[in-house]
Amino acid sequence: MKKILIATNNKGKAKDFESLFGPYGFEVQTLNDLEQDIDVEETGVTFEENAVLKAETVSKLLGIMVIADDSGLEIDKLQGAPGVYSARYAGEAKNDEANIDKVLSELQGVPEEERAARFRCVLAVAGPGIETVTFSGSCEGTILEERRGSNGFGYDPIFYSPEKGRAMAELSPQEKGQISHRGAALRQLEARLPQLLDALGGQQ
Numbered sequence: 001m002k003k004i005l006i007a008t009n010n011k012g013k014a015k016d017f018e019s020l021f022g023p024y025g026f027e028v029q030t031l032n033d034l035e036q037d038i039d040v041e042e043t044g045v046t047f048e049e050n051a052v053l054k055a056e057t058v059s060k061l062l063g064i065m066v067i068a069d070d071s072g073l074e075i076d077k078l079q080g081a082p083g084v085y086s087a088r089y090a091g092e093a094k095n096d097e098a099n100i101d102k103v104l105s106e107l108q109g110v111p112e113e114e115r116a117a118r119f120r121c122v123l124a125v126a127g128p129g130i131e132t133v134t135f136s137g138s139c140e141g142t143i144l145e146e147r148r149g150s151n152g153f154g155y156d157p158i159f160y161s162p163e164k165g166r167a168m169a170e171l172s173p174q175e176k177g178q179i180s181h182r183g184a185a186l187r188q189l190e191a192r193l194p195q196l197l198d199a200l201g202g203q204q
């Protein structure tokens with residue numbers, strides 16, 4: 001089976017990518033599958049900067065083509081926070097539960113019509129001999145007052161999708177992929193098939 005390396009340490013993202021790439025016949029590998037520990041410091045101030053930084057750093061290190069994902073949640077009432085700091089909103093320890101608690105307490109008492117939010121995702125593809133390219137996607141929703149569902153990762157239990165009428169964490173991986181920021185970005189990338197995916201698959 002053709003393999004594709006996603007430059008991420010996030011196991012939740014890995015699952016999303018497995019369900020998104022499965023239909024293309026790709027086996028998804030992530031940094032967690034490698035023997036060496038790779039953790040790129042995210043010094044960018046935009047999703048795009050961080051996605052490019054992660055993709056180019058890992059690609060240069062390993063000498064292969066990789067895809068990186070930088071993503072996060074923007075809440076209007078919080079002026080776009082947590083944004084690029086979504087993973088570490090409640091501290092460097094990167095704790096999904098603590099991040100959710102922080103958002104819920106910041107939005108305590110805020111009425112439903114003022115709880116608009118969106119997920120954003122930028123995918124960067126970098127590799128030897130190719131110019132780095134990026135693709136982006138977003139997904140609109142609102143922040144619930146309490147957790148619902150147990151699928152997905154991150155803020156999925158408190159992100160309500162009006163399109164599906166359920167919390168993101170109540171959706172199957174396939175349903176999430178249909179409406180998610182990551183699914184949308186991947187469909188942009190798909191528009192560059194077969195060049196990119198063929199090159200990615202052909203290398204390993």
Ligand SMILES: O=c1[nH]c(=O)c2ncn([C@@H]3O[C@H](COP(=O)(O)OP(=O)(O)OP(=O)(O)O)[C@@H](O)[C@H]3O)c2[nH]1
Pocket residue numbers: 007008009010013042069070071072073086087099119152153154155156157159168180182
């Ligand atoms: O509920 C969610 N559903 C999603 O679909 C989703 N996508 C992103 N996020 C949040 O945004 C951070 C990304 O930050 P991020 O791009 O720096 O990734 P990360 O640090 O977790 O892993 P890595 O890929 O950098 O290794 C994540 O940790 C989450 O908090 C999501 N939350």
Ligand SMILES: [Mg+2]
Pocket residue numbers: 042087
């Ligand atoms: Mg990160």
